[in-house]
Amino acid sequence: MIDxxxxxxxxxxxxxxxxxxxxQHGPLLDSIIQLDQRRRETLQKVEKLKAERNTASEVVARxxxxxxxxxxxxxxxxxxxxxxxxxxxxxxxxxxxLHERLLQLPNLxxxxxxxxxxxxxxVVRTWGEIPKLASPAKPHWELGEAxxxxxxPRGAKITGSGFPLFTGPGARLVRALINxxxxxxxxxxxxxxxxxxxxxxxxxxxxxxxxxxxxxNMYVTEDGLYLVPTAEVPVTNIHRxxxxxxxxxPRGYVAYTPCFRREAGxxxxxxxxxxxxxxxDKVELVRFSTPENSPSEHExxxxxxxxxxxxxxxxxxxxxxxxxxxxxxxxxxxxxxxxAAGVATWLEASSASTFTDFQxxxxxxxYRPRPDSKxxxxxxxxxxxxxxxxxxxxxxxxxxxxDGTVVIPEALAPYLGRDRLAPAGA
RNA sequence: GGAGAGGUGGCCGAGUGGCUUAAGGCGGCGGUUUGCUAAACCGUAGUAGGGUCUAAAGCCCUACCGGGGGUUCGAAUCCCCCCCUCUCCGCCA
Numbered sequence: 413m414i415d416x417x418x419x420x421x422x423x424x425x426x427x428x429x430x431x432x433x434x435x436q437h438g439p440l441l442d443s444i445i446q447l448d449q450r451r452r453e454t455l456q457k458v459e460k461l462k463a464e465r466n467t468a469s470e471v472v473a474r475x476x477x478x479x480x481x482x483x484x485x486x487x488x489x490x491x492x493x494x495x496x497x498x499x500x501x502x503x504x505x506x507x508x509x510l511h512e513r514l515l516q517l518p519n520l521x522x523x524x525x526x527x528x529x530x531x532x533x534x535v536v537r538t539w540g541e542i543p544k545l546a547s548p549a550k551p552h553w554e555l556g557e558a559x560x561x562x563x564x565p566r567g568a569k570i571t572g573s574g575f576p577l578f579t580g581p582g583a584r585l586v587r588a589l590i591n592x593x594x595x596x597x598x599x600x601x602x603x604x605x606x607x608x609x610x611x612x613x614x615x616x617x618x619x620x621x622x623x624x625x626x627x628x629n630m631y632v633t634e635d636g637l638y639l640v641p642t643a644e645v646p647v648t649n650i651h652r653x654x655x656x657x658x659x660x661x662p663r664g665y666v667a668y669t670p671c672f673r674r675e676a677g678x679x680x681x682x683x684x685x686x687x688x689x690x691x692x693d694k695v696e697l698v699r700f701s702t703p704e705n706s707p708s709e710h711e712x713x714x715x716x717x718x719x720x721x722x723x724x725x726x727x728x729x730x731x732x733x734x735x736x737x738x739x740x741x742x743x744x745x746x747x748x749x750x751x752a753a754g755v756a757t758w759l760e761a762s763s764a765s766t767f768t769d770f771q772x773x774x775x776x777x778x779y780r781p782r783p784d785s786k787x788x789x790x791x792x793x794x795x796x797x798x799x800x801x802x803x804x805x806x807x808x809x810x811x812x813x814x815d816g817t818v819v820i821p822e823a824l825a826p827y828l829g830r831d832r833l834a835p836a837g838a
Numbered sequence: 839g840g841a842g843a844g845g846u847g848g849c850c851g852a853g854u855g856g857c858u859u860a861a862g863g864c865g866g867c868g869g870u871u872u873g874c875u876a877a878a879c880c881g882u883a884g885u886a887g888g889g890u891c892u893a894a895a896g897c898c899c900u901a902c903c904g905g906g907g908g909u910u911c912g913a914a915u916c917c918c919c920c921c922c923u924c925u926c927c928g929c930c931a
Binding site: 455456459463472474 | 866911
């Protein structure tokens with residue numbers, strides 16, 4: 413949520429910033445400005461009447477105490493109260509409508525974010541060598557089947573397409589990745605590990621920006637709870653409606669969770685194998701920062717996600733997303749794309765974003781710069797550290813050998829209990 | 839799921855319709871006293887929204903006693919619905 417005062421005082425600045433995202437936000441902005449105007453007018457009227465009523469009530473109280481007749485003062489107060497009730501209702505309605513629309517407005521991209529749509533995304537750097545494979549590269553779904561790592565048809569039987577069943581060494585690989593990543597982030601990057609709820613309520617999903625506009629991408633239960641699309645949602649909301657001390661910042665949490673995404677309407681492209689699925693595993697990093705430090709925190713966070721890929725020896729590139737491509741809540745996002753030799757493409761395995769005070773405002777997460785100062789909204793940031801499916805894709809496809817085996821990187825081998833995956837019977 | 843007890847400021851805790859601008863205590867902040875510390879004493883203090891002002895400060899107004907409705911001229915207090923915590927029962931990995 414953006415600051416209504418910024419919109420009130422510098423509407424053209426906000427309009428220009430939002431326009432960089434593309435899409436038509438003009439009418440929404442106009443209606444917000446108008447609602448804000450009407451709300452304040454109504455508020456001023458009703459508050460004036462309330463002041464009158466309070467004064468009159470005091471007189472009544474004083475008379476009653478003195479055993480005098482208060483009838484004369486009471487006359488007319490009923491009408492005043494009815495008028496107050498009417499205006500109060502009006503103000504409440506306007507405020508609710510205003511709030512609802514403010515929730516639909518995306519964050520403002522930072523100035524250093526490039527103009528344009530996805531085509532304007534900028535590759536900031538590339539790490540690692542794209543492997544030169546001795547034999548024709550197989551895609552991961554072939555490798556995974558041959559190595560007995562996962563069984564997609566049976567996953568589809570159990571639940572539906574996009575719900576993978578990991579088997580044997582594949583299931584063990586998932587467990588190895590969980591432990592490898594959690595160990596790295598807690599031991600070397602200073603994160604506090606948490607294991608959050610996987611179902612969240614409406615307020616929580618609104619706090620990070622999934623609701624109201626992205627509801628179609630989430631699974632909802634009969635109880636009105638949502639399956640988490642990412643650990644960002646429950647973890648960022650750990651401090652919802654709290655005021656942290658300046659000494660608490662920066663603060664970082666790491667969480668492993670499954671993630672559930674309906675991704676309604678995204679069938680057709682990039683859907684083979686594990687590339688785009690409805691349930692996947694991810695280790696997520698969430699940071700809370702003061703506004704001054706959030707730019708450096710963002711770079712630090714990006715580095716933590718990169719460290720995972722470097723340890724695993726997976727070639728990747730860092731992409732600064734253009735204004736038209738950054739997510740709803742984000743002000744600036746770097747994607748980490750891993751190279752996958754089998755499908756011969758770059759796949760997004762992590763997204764490192766700063767949300768400035770956008771989520772903090774929605775979720776009411778504040779901090780006190782000094783013990784005697786007023787609470788201010790802090791900044792939230794997060795990054796995948798990292799998503800499993802595309803990491804698995806890169807590992808399998810890049811490390812495949814002519815004999816059909818897959819070499820496991822040194823950093824991961826102890827967690828997997830082996831340094832090579834081989835087809836059954838080989 | 840059933841029965842009961844609760845939810846008041848940073849914390850504890852009083853408050854059954856108007857003298858509450860939420861008592862009192864603890865903690866916080868400022869000060870006085872004081873070799874130093876402690877204690878004592880005095881003072882001060884919340885959050886949000888709106889108005890005033892070029893802006894800040896200040897000042898004024900409104901709201902806030904778990905959340906939302908209602909009764910009333912007036913609600914922390916009375917009524918209704920919901921949420922959460924605790925105790926017991928039931929069910930359960």
